[in-house]
Amino acid sequence: MVDDVAGVAELGVLTASAAEWSVAVRRAEVIGRLGREPQVRIAEADEAATQLGISRRQVYELLKRWRAGSQVASDLLPRRSSGGRGRGRLPEEVEALLLEVIRSRYLTRQRRTVSAVYEEVVRQCRIRGVAVPSRGSLERRIGRLDPVASVTARQGADAARALRSAGGEPPVVEGLLEQVQIDHTVVDLEIVDERYRRPIGRPYVTVAIDVASRCVVGLVLTLEAPSALSVGLCLAHMATDKRPWLERLGVEAAWPMSGKPREIFTDYAETRVMPSWRESPRSMAVRRVRVRHSQSASRKARSGSGAW
Numbered sequence: 001m002v003d004d005v006a007g008v009a010e011l012g013v014l015t016a017s018a019a020e021w022s023v024a025v026r027r028a029e030v031i032g033r034l035g036r037e038p039q040v041r042i043a044e045a046d047e048a049a050t051q052l053g054i055s056r057r058q059v060y061e062l063l064k065r066w067r068a069g070s071q072v073a074s075d076l077l078p079r080r081s082s083g084g085r086g087r088g089r090l091p092e093e094v095e096a097l098l099l100e101v102i103r104s105r106y107l108t109r110q111r112r113t114v115s116a117v118y119e120e121v122v123r124q125c126r127i128r129g130v131a132v133p134s135r136g137s138l139e140r141r142i143g144r145l146d147p148v149a150s151v152t153a154r155q156g157a158d159a160a161r162a163l164r165s166a167g168g169e170p171p172v173v174e175g176l177l178e179q180v181q182i183d184h185t186v187v188d189l190e191i192v193d194e195r196y197r198r199p200i201g202r203p204y205v206t207v208a209i210d211v212a213s214r215c216v217v218g219l220v221l222t223l224e225a226p227s228a229l230s231v232g233l234c235l236a237h238m239a240t241d242k243r244p245w246l247e248r249l250g251v252e253a254a255w256p257m258s259g260k261p262r263e264i265f266t267d268y269a270e271t272r273v274m275p276s277w278r279e280s281p282r283s284m285a286v287r288r289v290r291v292r293h294s295q296s297a298s299r300k301a302r303s304g305s306g307a308w
Contacts, residue, residue, distance in 0.1 A: 020078050027052060027062055027076040034059075035066045090137060094130055097121065098141055106142060107153035114139060179211045180261035182234060184226040191223065206234045210257065211265075217257045235264075 030048050034040050045059045052059070062076055069075030090098070101124060106117045118135045125132040142150075151160040173179045184206050191200045201223055208218040218238025220230050237245070242255035 021073070024073040024075075024077045028066075028073040031059070031062050031066045031076060032071070034063055035071065090133055091130065093128070094125070094133055097124055097128070097130070098133060098138060102138075102141060102145075107145075107150065109154065109156070111154050114142065117142075173211045176212050177210055177217070177259045177261045179263045179265060180208050180217060180238065181211060181265045182206065182208045182231060183266070184230070187221070204230065206230045208234050208238045208261075210261075213257075215257050217259070217261075231266075 030051050034044060034048055037044070040060075040063060042056070045056045049056050049059045054062075065075050098121060101117060101121050105112055105120050106114075114135070118138050121138055122132050148160050148163045151163060184204055187203045187205055190202055192198060193200055203221055203223050204226055206220045206222075206226060207216055209215070210217050218234045218236075220233045220237060222230055222233075224230065239258060239260050241258055246253060246255060
């Protein structure tokens, strides 16, 4: 649906004025008759050009658009010029000079200001006898620089660390259950006993999420702290049909997601990566289990909260 709306907007259907629609309808009347002919003779094209007040070449161009499109008036709406938007307008020599000055003066540990860099651009242009670009041209090219590379060059790798992904490039996932990620979090409610209403504690939920579909494929709710047991129960719930489980709960809903994953990704703390936990996926013929260890993972393990 989004693609259809984007296509309509690109044709100008949503923004065309009444005058543009009038032109398109008139073109459709004339070009539509030509489009029914297997071959359009020069005399017929000239007659259509006279009726529309355009050249013969434009008639053939409209005919091409009519046959390639849906053969409706919107196919022949007047096209608007982009004005060269998105394309560089500076001479190649000036463009190369700008890039060279940015590399040699801006992307350095001296951290020169844009004003100082522009002064060098002006000086170099006068030495070479070429037109001086505007300061805005310089600022736009600086703005298009990769933020990580720019900060690394000017301030060092430590300063750019906050701009980088914590785990580098994510693995490519193409199919359902190709990769499942498991995590825990504390439920934001307090459980109390039935008789005295005294607090028992906050429950934990362990969830398995399929990366490709973003669907929850298994979950476990327990008052016990996250452990190898809760992970194993979540894996079992993920692999089994959910219909009997939903019927026991009296829930009338469809949960068609189930199956064995090829890979499991998690960032549990070292204390939870027990041999019994690793054996559970292997018994299900899971191809690989990856465990990420980090300070943030350890903090989440101690607090019982997950990164969702």
